[in-house]
Amino acid sequence: MAAPRQSSRSPRYVGIAAELRERILDEHLAPHTLMPSERELSEQFEVSRMTARQALMLLESEGHVYRRPPRGTFVAEPRVRFQIGSFSAEADRLGRQASAQLLWAKALAGAGNGATRARTALGLADDDTVHAFRRLRLMEGEPLAIETTYFPSALTPGILDVEAEGSLWGLLRERYGIEMTRSVAVIESIVLDEESCDRLAVRAASSGILLTRRTFDQDDRCVEFARDVYRADRAAFEVSASVAR
Amino acid sequence: MAAPRQSSRSPRYVGIAAELRERILDEHLAPHTLMPSERELSEQFEVSRMTARQALMLLESEGHVYRRPPRGTFVAEPRVRFQIGSFSAEADRLGRQASAQLLWAKALAGAGNGATRARTALGLADDDTVHAFRRLRLMEGEPLAIETTYFPSALTPGILDVEAEGSLWGLLRERYGIEMTRSVAVIESIVLDEESCDRLAVRAASSGILLTRRTFDQDDRCVEFARDVYRADRAAFEVSASVAR
DNA sequence: CAGCCCGCTTGGTCTATACCAAGTGGGTCG
């Protein structure tokens, strides 16, 4: 049977999403509260399961709920605000407990694997090598970002052998005497790839924020190139700029 | 009938999206090229229309295509990169032709309508009024952002009567002798509301980037509060920061 | 010839149904 003509102009699933959004916000349901299942909602609102599902998918894309099959759909937590710079420094500033899980650490030479792009960003020659880390960053135990960081090998001998659970910037200062002085970054909205969704524990093709950063030291050498992917529903960025005239 | 067991692990629609993405990127199809319709794709790939549709929706959320019912689905243009600051200044820098359509301009007093929030951001008292503009910003004729800008009324007498098609920052400098010197902004990913989707000519519940900005003058007074909503698929932001130690 | 209208196509929405993978919990068996 076709859809019965609705009185309002907007689609049924938008209205259902609005109703649920209101429930979450007005009754300020606690984060991680279990929402009704798709099948329950389809009965309550007298629509097919696919329509109830569309409403929940809308709320998920807004960051109001998250879904954890086969457990159910839950109320989400509000997002965390970052400034550009080191994840660890930000966590300290916010008084949150940050940690990192090393995914890999290696020396990159030759072409491919982002090595070429990293060398270009770092201002290195084609035959230079770079040291690269990929780390999952967590705050209060929740995965928030995947950082991929590249340093010129010449500046960071032996860095791959260090335990990389803490601040890499701190390591650069303490062990290599490199002072980071300024960063230039590009922030954009992306759709997360399969691996990132997996690591960040969000559903496939979720929205993410890509922060591509170059950091310079006291001599204005580019000493770090980083490509950080944040969960869009959990992160916000605070930036400041002087006005060019 | 149920879905036949696929050989691969990933869903059918992800594979179809990948195939189409490849076609767009490898054959570098020109922007605005018409893609096959959902019904055509469902025949070509031998899936139901809903599955072909999911693939196209995925590509749309990635910004690879845009949909314009009932004309069809088209290859999208790549995104534009901004620095924090004035939209007009950025357009100049990029050598693009920028324009603005005034949506409304009014004086706000009392509570509600964002007036309270604007006063707080501007550091004004509860009985002060603010002058507010909402403008649709276009680049090369394409809607890219909705700016809502608030100024202290005391600093900008008569500003509501000015034609607001160009740069408001230019106006502040030339007419009121106010020099903008620095901005502080928060960038985050949001889902666009119905009106914004409409104005920006994107589908309902598309992803957007919210830039909330406070701008200060030579005396470090906050002279502008702005809430700008950009299309996530068309905008990127370049920022720089010195490293706090 | 001008203008209107109608039918085709498109994406958008919705129904109804089916099977799948994977946690959860209860009950059973050794």
Add this chain to the structure above:
DNA sequence: CGACCCACTTGGTATAGACCAAGCGGGCTG
């Protein structure tokens, strides 16, 4: 008692079919 297993529930994927609004173009009508 402990380990295992199976049934139930959940969201995820997929099918097949239906009607809608709206742009477009061709053909008909005045």
